[in-house]
Amino acid sequence: MHDFSLPIGPINPSIKEPTCIKLDLEGNTIMKAYLQLGYVHKGVEHLLEGKRIEQALYIAQRICGICSFCHSNGFNQTIEKMLDYEPPKRVKYIRTLVTELERIQSHILWMGFMFHEFGFDTMFQYLLRDREHILEVFERVTGGRVHHAINKPKTVRYDIDEKDIKFILEKLKIIEKQFNKYLDIIKTDKVTKKRLINVGIIKKQQAKRYCLVGPNARASNLNNDIRKKHPYDAYPYLDFDCIMDRQGDAYARLIVRFMEVLESIKIIRQLLKGLPEGEIPKPSLVFIKEGMATSQVEAPRGENFYFTIVKDNKLERVKIRTPTFAVINILPILLENMVIGDVPVILHSIDPCFSCMERVIVVKDKKREVMDEHAFLHKYCDHHH
Amino acid sequence: MSQIKIKELKVENFKKEIEDRKNRRLIAISGVDQGNNFAVYYHFDDREEVENLKFTLSKDNPKIPTIVFDFPSSELYERETHDFFGIEFEGNPRLKEKLFLPEDFKGKPPLLKRENEDA
Amino acid sequence: MSMHSYINIVTTIIKLIGIIPIALLVDGIFRKLLARMQNRVGPPIIQPFYDIIKLFGKKKSDSKGYKNILFRTIPFLYFVSTFSLFLFVFGIVRFEFDFIMLIYMIILSSAMYILLGLVSNSPFGAFGSMRDMLLMICYEIIMTISLFSFVVYSDVLSLGQLNESWLIFKLPIAGVCLFIVALVETRITPFDTAEAEAEIMGSIETEYSGKSLGFIDVSRQLRLLFFIVLLVKILFNPIGIIEFILFSALVFFVLLFSEATTARYRADQTFILLVMVLILSVIEFIRLYLLVW
Numbered sequence: 001m002h003d004f005s006l007p008i009g010p011i012n013p014s015i016k017e018p019t020c021i022k023l024d025l026e027g028n029t030i031m032k033a034y035l036q037l038g039y040v041h042k043g044v045e046h047l048l049e050g051k052r053i054e055q056a057l058y059i060a061q062r063i064c065g066i067c068s069f070c071h072s073n074g075f076n077q078t079i080e081k082m083l084d085y086e087p088p089k090r091v092k093y094i095r096t097l098v099t100e101l102e103r104i105q106s107h108i109l110w111m112g113f114m115f116h117e118f119g120f121d122t123m124f125q126y127l128l129r130d131r132e133h134i135l136e137v138f139e140r141v142t143g144g145r146v147h148h149a150i151n152k153p154k155t156v157r158y159d160i161d162e163k164d165i166k167f168i169l170e171k172l173k174i175i176e177k178q179f180n181k182y183l184d185i186i187k188t189d190k191v192t193k194k195r196l197i198n199v200g201i202i203k204k205q206q207a208k209r210y211c212l213v214g215p216n217a218r219a220s221n222l223n224n225d226i227r228k229k230h231p232y233d234a235y236p237y238l239d240f241d242c243i244m245d246r247q248g249d250a251y252a253r254l255i256v257r258f259m260e261v262l263e264s265i266k267i268i269r270q271l272l273k274g275l276p277e278g279e280i281p282k283p284s285l286v287f288i289k290e291g292m293a294t295s296q297v298e299a300p301r302g303e304n305f306y307f308t309i310v311k312d313n314k315l316e317r318v319k320i321r322t323p324t325f326a327v328i329n330i331l332p333i334l335l336e337n338m339v340i341g342d343v344p345v346i347l348h349s350i351d352p353c354f355s356c357m358e359r360v361i362v363v364k365d366k367k368r369e370v371m372d373e374h375a376f377l378h379k380y381c382d383h384h385h
Numbered sequence: 386m387s388q389i390k391i392k393e394l395k396v397e398n399f400k401k402e403i404e405d406r407k408n409r410r411l412i413a414i415s416g417v418d419q420g421n422n423f424a425v426y427y428h429f430d431d432r433e434e435v436e437n438l439k440f441t442l443s444k445d446n447p448k449i450p451t452i453v454f455d456f457p458s459s460e461l462y463e464r465e466t467h468d469f470f471g472i473e474f475e476g477n478p479r480l481k482e483k484l485f486l487p488e489d490f491k492g493k494p495p496l497l498k499r500e501n502e503d504a
Numbered sequence: 505m506s507m508h509s510y511i512n513i514v515t516t517i518i519k520l521i522g523i524i525p526i527a528l529l530v531d532g533i534f535r536k537l538l539a540r541m542q543n544r545v546g547p548p549i550i551q552p553f554y555d556i557i558k559l560f561g562k563k564k565s566d567s568k569g570y571k572n573i574l575f576r577t578i579p580f581l582y583f584v585s586t587f588s589l590f591l592f593v594f595g596i597v598r599f600e601f602d603f604i605m606l607i608y609m610i611i612l613s614s615a616m617y618i619l620l621g622l623v624s625n626s627p628f629g630a631f632g633s634m635r636d637m638l639l640m641i642c643y644e645i646i647m648t649i650s651l652f653s654f655v656v657y658s659d660v661l662s663l664g665q666l667n668e669s670w671l672i673f674k675l676p677i678a679g680v681c682l683f684i685v686a687l688v689e690t691r692i693t694p695f696d697t698a699e700a701e702a703e704i705m706g707s708i709e710t711e712y713s714g715k716s717l718g719f720i721d722v723s724r725q726l727r728l729l730f731f732i733v734l735l736v737k738i739l740f741n742p743i744g745i746i747e748f749i750l751f752s753a754l755v756f757f758v759l760l761f762s763e764a765t766t767a768r769y770r771a772d773q774t775f776i777l778l779v780m781v782l783i784l785s786v787i788e789f790i791r792l793y794l795l796v797w
Contacts, residue, residue, distance in 0.1 A: 004627060005627075006627055006628075006631065028635075028771065028772070037484060037485060038483070038484065038485040038486065038487065041485045041486070045469075045496065046495060046496060049496075081389075115767070118767050118768050118770075119693050119694075119696065119767045119768025120693075120766070120767035120768075121542065122541065122542045122764050122765060125542040125543055125544055126542070126543055129543055189767070191694055191766055191767040191768070191769060192767055194769065194770075194773060195767065195768075195769075195770060208410075209456075209457060210457050210458050211410045211411050211412075211456065211458045224410070230433075230434065292389050292391070293389050294389055294428065294435050294437065296412075296435065303412070305412050305413050305428065307413070307415050307426065307428065309417065316417075317415075317417045317418075319413065319415035319417075319426075321412065321413035321415075321462075325461060325462075326458055328461070329457060329458050329460060329461050339770065339771075339772060340631075341770035341771050341772070342770070
């Protein structure tokens with residue numbers, strides 16, 4: 001029997017997107033946790049049905065704000081697999097460049113909020129300032145700070161030149177310098193270590209059983225990195241390591257993501273040095289009579305999986321399995337027998353991105369209405385009448 | 386023109402096929418409405434590429450056993466497929482709880498095909 | 505009445521009226537400097553004035569707690585009890601054993617803050633109050649014992665009669681204990697567990713808005729000023745107003761650095777730390793007791 005139930009969410013300053021985790025508390029300890037999802041369900045999979053390929057690419061980019069390019073990349077790869085087409089090397093390098101930049105910016109944002117969760121606001125402000133440099137790079141390379149509409153089937157829209165390369169390298173140097181300072185803080189600050197070490201431990205056996213992906217699995221010594229297992233884009237030509245850690249607690253996840261930023265900087269430098277010559281092809285329309293393909297992309301949070309079925313040049317079914325969806329199931333297990341002070345730390349350390357994860361119904365879509373207008377108004381707007 | 390490896394299997398051999406793949410990583414479970422019947426795809430991670438198992442179910446009795454006790458992560462996948470298509474996964478204890486849809490949702494499962502399709 | 509007592513009354517009234525604007529200014533400078541240390545621009549120094557004006561201009565909120573008369577009145581009582589703390593440090597009230605009254609008033613003010621959470625009819629408020637109560641057991645005792653240590657050492661009967669300067673060097677451990685208590689009372693990291701907004705949504709103050717929140721905010725700023733002044737008076741005991749401002753600035757900067765460069769401990773970790781500080785202060789007190797008598 002528990003003392004009382006405390007809901008974390010749907011509106012809460014510590015979670016970044018609406019979600020609800022009901023906790024059964026006894027004193028300060030959590031007896032059981034229940035996930036209640038569905039607050040940002042947007043209707044993407046239904047929206048994508050019946051669209052042409054270019055329209056679908058436009059929608060797929062906007063599924064998530066932080067990991068926008070990995071969605072567009074994943075979808076694009078299914079289309080290219082259906083066409084049996086391999087893009088020229090320069091296109092692959094540019095796509096990998098944007099992927100790695102996105103990884104850096106996502107990890108920096110995560111780290112900033114991680115420090116905010118236990119009150120270290122100074123690091124939060126410093127890290128978000130560093131993220132600005134990456135967003136400026138994005139604006140220069142792709143034209144947008146958050147959504148990068150640079151992918152097209154078979155090609156990319158913009159090319160980069162010498163001045164852009166110099167700009168990117170300068171910005172990377174700034175970030176690397178700052179990160180070497182932060183490494184000192186993370187390794188020596190007592191409060192950070194006290195709040196993060198031995199909190200939310202995932203053992204390797206558990207990680208394997210729950211089929212975890214991404215940095216959460218790598219922090220428990222389980223390698224599920226798509227860049228090494230099923231290499232795509234320019235990854236076969238690059239030399240880099242997968243950062244792993246053995247402890248599996250929140251501190252290990254912080255270290256893994258921190259070092260991944262430094263590793264991504266190394267990858268980008270290799271990319272820019274070895275950028276192949278040549279012209280990128282101009283965007284053109286594609287026509288697919290019938291096709292079915294899957295693709296996997298390494299998003300900042302893990303493996304992003306796309307399964308597309310095309311009929312008569314229109315999409316029939318798109319199944320998107322985002323990395324958060326694979327990981328979120330372990331959260332109630334992690335929260336059992338924890339103190340409530342650890343809840344934001346644990347929740348945030350698995351890096352959830354609920355906007356990617358939830359794709360719901362469209363309540364009113366032209367002629368088809370799932371809940372008719374009367375019922376909707378009656379249920380949700382009645383107290384105004 | 387697809388480069389995808391699909392193994393079409395019968396629901397009777399379901400238990401054996403899943404037993405063989407107990408140590409693999411389950412990537413996703415997708416449901417597809419094929420007009421006349423349902424297809425449920427199980428995507429497993431193989432060494433070189435993704436292995437897709439396809440099970441066809443009839444529309445009047447879409448039942449398939451659950452794998453939630455071998456693969457705990459499949460609980461969310463099965464609940465999602467059930468909410469959106471109406472496919473029953475026998476043996477899943479939390480199947481009836483709605484995952485993404487509102488709790489009092491009364492209507493046909495949303496991702497089923499309709500008669501009048503508009504682009 | 506004589507001229508002397510008229511002047512006394514006037515200076516007292518000026519002191520009392522001036523406390524709130526000074527507290528607001530001090531808080532504004534605190535926020536501005538904290539922002540600069542975090543590489544941001546920060547709000548203007550008179551921002552707290554804008555905040556107070558905005559809060560007092562709001563209408564009553566719709567909270568269910570309004571049925572409870574305590575919900576409506578306790579913020580004002582909290583403000584009054586915090587404000588009356590200043591009567592002791594600025595020498596307005598002075599009598600024998602007044603430090604015991606001072607301790608009582610500090611505890612009363614903290615207890616009012618905890619009551620705020622309990623009457624607010626929300627689980628977050630109740631939870632925050634529970635946590636603060638747990639910590640209050642510890643830090644109020646530490647404060648009492650440290651204050652007693654200072655009084656016993658200087659062998660005076662009233663705070664206004666403290667005439668030894670630089671007590672911090674003579675009683676360093678008690679000074680450190682008092683300093684840590686000041687960090688907890690003013691809710692500055694690493695000890696701001698009660699205000700852990702990332703964890704429980706603003707805890708005690710969740711349901712308050714408008715005038716009530718205005719009173720709570722002003723009281724928070726008054727506490728910051730009060731503890732700075734208390735620390736300066738007891739640890740340094742300056743003579744003259746220039747030394748007073750200098751030492752206040754010193755204490756202010758130490759508190760600011762603590763806020764900017766540390767993270768927040770979990771509730772149970774704070775409790776363990778406070779227990780260790782309690783043991784330390786008790787040892788110091790016993791040592792002084794045996795030394796003086």
